Every structure is written in C-alpha cells, then in structure tokens.
Amino acid sequence: MSLTLADILALPGLESLRLRAGAAMQSNPVRWPYVAENSSIAEWIMGGELVFVTGINHPRSEENLLLLVRQAHQRVAAGLVILTGPEYIKQIPQSVIDTAQHLGVPLIEQPYSLKMVLVTQAIGTALVQAQMLGRSRQHLLEQLLEGDVQSLDLLLQRAHSLGLPLATSRQVALFKLEGSERLIEAFGADQAERTLQSSRERLQRALQQRLEALGQALSPVCQGEHWIVLLAASEQQNRQVMVALIEELNPELAPLRLYLGLSTTGHGPERFAHGLHEARQALIAAQSFPERLGVCSFNELGAIELLGAIRDRSVLDKFVDKVLGPIISDDNRHDPVLMPTLEAWFHECGNLALAAQRLGVHRNTMSYRTQRIETLTGSSFTNPHDRLNISIALLIWRLSSSRPARSTA
Template sequence: MSLALDEILRLPGLQDMRVRAGARHLQRRVRWPYVAENEGIAEWVMGGELVFVTGINHPRGENNLLSLVEDGEAVGIAGMVILTGGSFIQHIPPAVIARAEQLGLPLIEQPYALKMVVVTHLIGTALVQMSQERRSRNDILGQLLTGDYPSLAIARQRAAHLQLALDGPRRLVALRLSAVDGLFQRHGLAQGERLWQGTRQALEDLLEAWCRGRPEAVTAHLAGDLFVLLLPDAPDLRSALADLHRQLAALAGEMGLFMGLSSPAEDCARYRQALNEARQALEVAQNLRPATGLCDFSELGVLRLLQGIVDRSLLDDFVTQTLGPLRSTGRKQPNTLLHTLDALLMENGNGFKAGQRLGVHRNTINQRMQRIEQLSGQSLDDPLFRMNAAVAMLIWRMTEAQGKE
C-alpha cells in the first residue's frame, strides 16, 4: 500500500506544500506518514516513510535538520516534510535544502497554518482508497491472466470501470529475480529475507513509475515471485525493455533479473495464452542469460532447442567457428560484417534490400558480401551456411559481447 510523492502533493487540500529539494525523485513511494518526535529518526523508521518534522518536542536547529536529512536518506525514507512559520521552525536553512538536493532526498515545506491532522488524514484516506483500488485492479487482472473469470463480459466491464487500458493489442512481459537461493545462503535467513523483500519492493516501485511514464502500460501483481507488465505493442518496445532491464538489474544487485516477452495478444481474452508465452520466454532467458535480459517468444523455435544444451561452451564454440572470422577486432567498428550478414539473412540474401536496411550503397554491400565469403570460406548461396549463420547470429545477438558495443 503506497502512493508516490507526486500523487500526494496533488491531493486536494495540500496545494500549499512546496517542494524545496529533490524534485527529480518525487516518484518515490510513501508507505505511511511518520511524525518525528525524537532527536534522530534512524532508529524509528524502516524505509518508505514520509517523515514530518515539527520542532514541537525537540529543538530543530540547522545541525539537527542536517542530521535528519542524512539519516533519512541513509535508511531510505520516501521524503521529509518540515513545518515552518510557527514558533518552532521559522524557515528551512539553505544548507539543509542544498544537502537534501545533493542527496536527492525530496524535501517539502509545509506551513504551520496547514494543520497536521488535516494532512495526515488526507494522506491516510488516499492510501486506503489506493489500496482498495489496487486490490480490485489486481483481482481483475489476475482473473484475465489466469483465465479464471466467471464471465468475460463482466471482466471487461470491471476493467473499464477501473480505467484499466486493456483495449487493443498488448504484449505481456514476465519478470523474475534469479539466484535468490544464493542470497539466502550468503546472508542467512533473517538478513536474506530483508534483502529479498526490500529488493522486490524497490523493483515494484520502479516498475510502477516506469509504467506511469508510458501511456496505457499496466503492471500486474500476481501471487508468487512473478512480475507482469501489459504493454502496447510499439516499434521501440524492445529497446525500451532493454533500458528498463538495465535499471532493474541495478536494483537487483547480486541477484539477476530476466524477462520474457509474449507475442501480441489482440484482446484481454488472450491474456492467459500470452502469459504462458511470456513464461516460456522467461524460462529460456534464465537459461541462456541474454545480455539484454530479454527473450522474445517469437524466437523460441530455435532457442528452446538451444537451451537444452547443458554445456554453454558448445554454443560459444559454434558462434566462434561460424562468425569469428568476420569480426575485425582491431577496427573501430569490429562487427560491420556481422551486421551486414544479419541484414542479408533478414532479406533472404537480397543485397539491394540489405543495403537499404543498413543505409549503405549497393557497391558497398557487394564488397562486404565478397569479404564475408572470403573470410568464412563459405558461399552466401549455400543454404546450410545460411542456416548455421542464422542460428549463430541469434545466439550472438544475445551475448555479452553485443551488449557491450
């Protein structure tokens, strides 16, 4: 149960609250409000709180406020609100604002005229309403994703009532953390559980913030360890998901994270099938460990066979033997011939169309084709070489080497 800081600041009645620092981090999620009564807060918060500082029960000079900002950021509070204008804290010292901005901690100023009881009531009510709405959204999405609904017509009506954008084609993404067992082995059950739950919450917050920035994107929370995204199909989807994976992987830390992408589902009646596809793609991604962290169900035909190969070195050797001679390691663009071969395979060996795909002149393509055949010792007209090259290219696109280009 949480609200983003920017959602709280938009609540009717809170328009007098001003953001003084950390405006770039207003997507942080607030679990509950907490009024700081003691000199410090490190012992009294667990992370995710919106901490209110009044100065009523303890003097709040510049040094104390700086200490609160440092401690708050260290323990992971969502933000800090300082009440000003009364007889306790006249203003927020510039040094406190500067330090909060430097740390990226959202710092909000609240006038004493805006009563605390009003603010906490508005936030508490919004958190309860949000929790109820989220429960309903997860319920209907869970029914559609599992196919366990009494009536598809009612399910669609409920989705429309909850303003869930489910019309039109959607692609499903299944996400899961990996190497979780190693986390508990290294840190023990108690610390491992804290790290596991903290990481899951951080991933959930990032996914929700990411979806808010993409029109019609929806995140679903199912029972278990699976995260699910429902996304409109778009030309930039693969690159957007690769960027999302980089952000998620940074949060996952010592655990890995992989994603499986379904083929397009024309409407919500196909969500169950799409989720099965995304799960299958996720399983392949976990086994083959692509650099982008993502596997597309549309590529599973060959990849499902490849994941059955236990010894990964066999795949690496196959790629090296097939494509290795085409790499020019001493050049600024060592993979030019590989990209050319990829374009030729996609265009069924048509040099003219491959040139258009790459944006290069036909003569350049012809020269590269000759170079590919010379270095590989194979003919581009040989169907066996083209089959081997297509499989090798598929593996290569998922390797760490490409991810570092």
C-alpha cells in the first residue's frame, strides 16, 4: 500500500494545505518528503518524493520556481509544496500554477503558519503506517502467488482484516521492465541508477492510475524488475487497458522496455499461483517474439503451452541441438545468417521472395542459404515431418531465456 497525495491532504492537522494544480494526479504515491535547500532539485531526487520549497535558505524567483516545477516533472516527483507567507515567498506566481497544471505536477500551497515540523511528522508517521500495512498485504499476496498456503481460510481471514478484497476472481498480469544494462552503457552507473528509479516511479504511478480506473484491482506486488498485478475486470478490458499503458510508457522509458504476460481469467485465491505460472509463460513469449509487440496472453500460446509443460530443460535443449545444432554452430563460426534466414522463411510461410525482402537480400541468396540449411541439418523443407521438427526446435530456441529476443524485421 502506498501513501498518496490525497491521503496526505486528508491527514488531521494539515487542513490548511491547499492543492493549487495537478488535481488529476492526487493518486501519486509519496515515497518520502524532501525539503529543497538548493536552487535545483534535479540531482537530489530520484522519483516519488514530495518536495518542499521554503525560500528560507535560497531566494525563490518566479524563474526558479518554474525550474523546480519542470525538474519535479522530469524526475517524477510525487508533488511540489511551496510555502507562502509575508517573509519569503509571498505568493505562488500564476505562471508557476499554469505550468504545473500543464505538466501534471501536483502543486500544493502551505502557509508558513503551519509549522514544517508538524507537517513532516504527520507525513512521516503516515508513511510508516502505510509501509507496514503495505508490507503485510504484499507478504500475504506473495504467499498466495507462491502457493505457500497451509490454511486458505486463515489467509482469507487475515486478508479481510488487512482490507484486501479477494472474493473476486482475478487475472494475473506480470510486467517486466527490461534493459537496465543499457542504461549503464548509455549513462554510467550513477546516472543509470537515478534514471532507473525515476522509470520505476513512473511505471508504479501509471499502473496505480490504470488500476484505479479498472476498479477492484489490487496494488501491484513489486519483485525486482517484475510487477505482479491481480486484475478483476474482464479479460478483454484488461488487455486493452494494459496494452494502452505499455504503448504510452515505452517511448518515455526508452532505452528500457516494458513487457507483459497475462494469465487466463477466473483465478480465485487458491489458484493465484497457477495464474502466475501462466503469466510467466506468456511473458517469456512476449519477450521472445517481437511480432507480439511485447504483450502475450496465456490463451495465445498454442504449442508453447505444451513446451512449457516439459519440466526437464535438458530434453528441450537436446532436441534443439539435434535439429538445429549444425546451423547454430555454423552461425557461431561465421556471420550469423542461417538462423535469421530460418526465422524469416517460417515467418513468411516458405515464400522465398518475401523472406528475402524481410532480410534485405536477393532471392537467390535466400535460396542458397535454405539449401545450405538443408545440407547441414539433413532435413528437407518439402518434408512435412522435417518442417514440423524444425519449427518446434526454432520455437524452443527463440524461447530460450539465455538468448535475447531477435527480430526478423
């Protein structure tokens, strides 16, 4: 459970806080209060902070306040609180309010008569309480998602006491934010960490907003680079909302990328673990097949569902090595062209001209490569049994967790 701006504005003793802009973003989760002492906040916050601006230790001109609003937006701060009174910041300029409203930055006015020590104490206490409740809720949901259930009745009783609505059947959505290593390559370790934190806050905030719009969805369970969401609405509506979320966020999160796997619907608490298993299989497919655009539902897996039922990974690896081993080895020794050729050939249903166009090569080159594949593997594309074996082996190869997703586009 997260403490939101709306929660803070409703705290006893803080009634004089006034929301001046960004009312639509009151559901922003607050990670911690931060009092800004410098002219800039960009290098001091990492996302989710409620930033307090006093003007006591640094003059706050209209230009500086506009800068802080823009930096709060850039760094995904939960909101900006500006203290006003006769001595330092007499009033908030209208341009600052308008900019905050335009950027979707919640802007709160706090009178100097309301002592900071009372504000930070109230927020700190509420944060600790929210974090304790949130940890209790997450631990209970993790027990159900991991299948660690000794007494379902006792867990449901505890869920009721924690305010967790578990009576509704759920669909499990599993998100993965991938690409942190690319951040380090692009920005270096320190900047990469700040960017990653801001990206996680942006995702958390956007997820919370979509879940509130869907209704009766439980707060996300965050596990490293994964977010698990238990959705209550219809499968079609869930997919539409979640796909829209990914399409909106991916350009903002680049070079990070968000992937999503969805389970089937109708999972009660006793089947949350099964639903998570389905969502994991769908997520692997979403990452492995670029044509799925980063989203896959379990009911779309087809033969992948059968492969996922094989628990002994070595059986699958041996099959791939038997069928595709010679061309994988050839690609490792030379330019890696045969496996992409194979992928393109199957993607275009054996149409050499279209496969050649997909790879940007001449049709004769495509024909030569397919003949070489047949020679190396001892298989024939005209033999239905050989085509089936190659197709299944290629499917397993693409699903390999040790190999990054490839595109034949």
